[in-house]
Amino acid sequence: MPHLDIRLPMRWSDTDGYGHVNNAAMLTLLEEARIRAFWGAPDEQVALGAEVLPSALPTFDGGSSVHTVVASHRVEYGRELPFRRDDVIVRLWLSRIGGASLTIDYLVLTGEDPDGAAPYATARTVIVLVDEATGRPTRIPAELRGSLARFTGEPLRFRD
Amino acid sequence: MPHLDIRLPMRWSDTDGYGHVNNAAMLTLLEEARIRAFWGAPDEQVALGAEVLPSALPTFDGGSSVHTVVASHRVEYGRELPFRRDDVIVRLWLSRIGGASLTIDYLVLTGEDPDGAAPYATARTVIVLVDEATGRPTRIPAELRGSLARFTGEPLRFRD
Amino acid sequence: MPHLDIRLPMRWSDTDGYGHVNNAAMLTLLEEARIRAFWGAPDEQVALGAEVLPSALPTFDGGSSVHTVVASHRVEYGRELPFRRDDVIVRLWLSRIGGASLTIDYLVLTGEDPDGAAPYATARTVIVLVDEATGRPTRIPAELRGSLARFTGEPLRFRD
Amino acid sequence: MPHLDIRLPMRWSDTDGYGHVNNAAMLTLLEEARIRAFWGAPDEQVALGAEVLPSALPTFDGGSSVHTVVASHRVEYGRELPFRRDDVIVRLWLSRIGGASLTIDYLVLTGEDPDGAAPYATARTVIVLVDEATGRPTRIPAELRGSLARFTGEPLRFRD
Secondary structure, rough: OOOOEEEEEEOOHOOOOOOOOHHHHHHHHHHHHHHHHHOOOOOOOOOHHHHHHHOOOOOOOOOOOOEEEEEEEEEEEOOOOOOOOOOEEEEEEEEEOOOOOEEEEEEEEEOOOOOOOOOOOEEEEEEEEEOOOOOOOOOHHHHHHHHHHHHHHHOOOOOO | EEEEEEEOOOOOOHHHHOOOOHHHHHHHHHHHHHHHHOOOOOOOHHHHHHHHHOOOOHHHHHHHHEEEEEEEEEEOOOOOOOOOOOOOOEEEEEEEEOOOEEEEEEEEEEEOOOOOOOOOEEEEEEEEEOOOOOOOOOOOOOOHHHHHHHHHOOOOOOOO | OEEEEEEOOOHHEEEOOOOOOOOHHHHHHHHHHHHHHOOOOOOOOOOHHHOOOOOOOOOOOOOOOOOEEEEEEEEEEOOOEEOOOOOOOEEEEEEOOOOOOEEEEEEEEEEEOOOOOOOOOOEEEEEEEEEEEOEEEEEOHHHHHHHHHHHOOOOOOOOO | OOOOOEEEEEOOOHHHOOOOOOHHHHHHHHHHHHHHHOOOOOOOOOOHHHHHHHOOOOOOOOOEEEEEEEEEEEEEOOOOOOOOOOEEEEEEEEEEEEEEEEEEEEEEOOOOOOOOOOOOOOEEEEEEEEEOOOOEEEOOOHHHHHHHHHEOOOOOOOOO
């Protein structure tokens, strides 16, 4: 199934007094994965993402009149994630391409379990493309829709 | 409908470069509301919570052999929440009391809109009570179950 | 000696895997104390601060053409600060009023040690008033200088 | 002058409503740089650090009976650091090796200014080695002292 694996360093301050990554800090890791997957970066190794998306999706650098807003999150915590010095792997794909929205599904993994049999967390974010001038949702152009199609995968199922 | 209104100061560092509370920081506000609602505090003004719960629910002080784990979150963002100097109000209630779990539903409000017609966020957290010795879910005792019943309210409906 | 005592709730996510408030999170507590001390708030109980300052010092609400920038911090950690459910007390005063800058000295305390014999941290921040239009430091007006004088106290001594 | 350049991704949530990295978040970046410099990591590219230190300095993995405590920080902010998608570079070296303490000096840079002529921040941290059993400072062994000597450089000068 198509997906991107985004590698991110955890931070010591992501842990809380229970000795593992705080539940809200996990959402910060997902945010960084989204940004790296869809906005690219100068020395980005996410080849597939870097090829298609930076020219199409809005960036933080401005120039674009479109920006993205987080509409919702779902997250289920599978296992405690203690501090580790190698990267967290956030595996993500698009589980739905809507009129003005994208649904991103994620698995939070590490190098010990790259197959994702027992993810630390499973999650989903819906982001909406918004026109900066009007503040209203704006339709995803046909061309971008086509490019995004190849990141599309099965939606996760959530327990709760 | 029964609920608790927990007042919490936002922090300047909860905002991000978009000028309003970051999506993950909103989860931190919910965490603080949960802690204040269910674990009480020395000078806590949450009378209803303080009366019933501290003696029944596990605390961070130890003494108890039970602790709680966040199993899942759902959150939908309704409006951008800019930095403000008066408190955020997190309104919460129990939408379900399971065998070993509690489902908490929330509205994030401010003093400008205390009726909650247009919440900044609506959210739900499932927490599980876990026995510290075995690491396994542990049944909510009948007596606690009875006390918690009067915090029970209608479940929110989620869009996504 | 004149000072303000600002009471702030700690957050569970301020702790890290060592089980006490993370060293950087301590700076966030100081930031919140500064904001509450010098910018006031609708239901602020910091009578002395609220009386003098909100009309004089820049606010986050705009309206003012002056804003403040953190120029530097010093902080020394005295004791580990575990999570606690009652407030942290940040005691602060001005140790120097410069041409365009204010030096704020702090002690981080709790209700168990209100006299401050063994603070969790001692710290100092220099903030500079900056004209928003030019981005340059701007002189503290004589009238404000007069008002601020009564918050002035002895500078702390730092070990390192 | 000997130094290590540690490359770290900034996070979007490091920015605050002013649109640049929050003053306390800068201390979190320094913390991550310290951890990567002195504790190594499985795929660490900091060759010099990785070669000497992991076997000598305490790790978060346990096994060691010594851990480190932050005694103090100084930080001066030179320029605003907006969100950027390429890494922050934290340049660091030891400006003093004490009996039981290490003083780390830092420059916060980016790839646009690798020479460090106009750092975003200059900073210093004193860490103390502590025996876990007694909680007391513990002397740096002669052998480690020798290894650390080659990371030693000139101390920064601080304005405030």
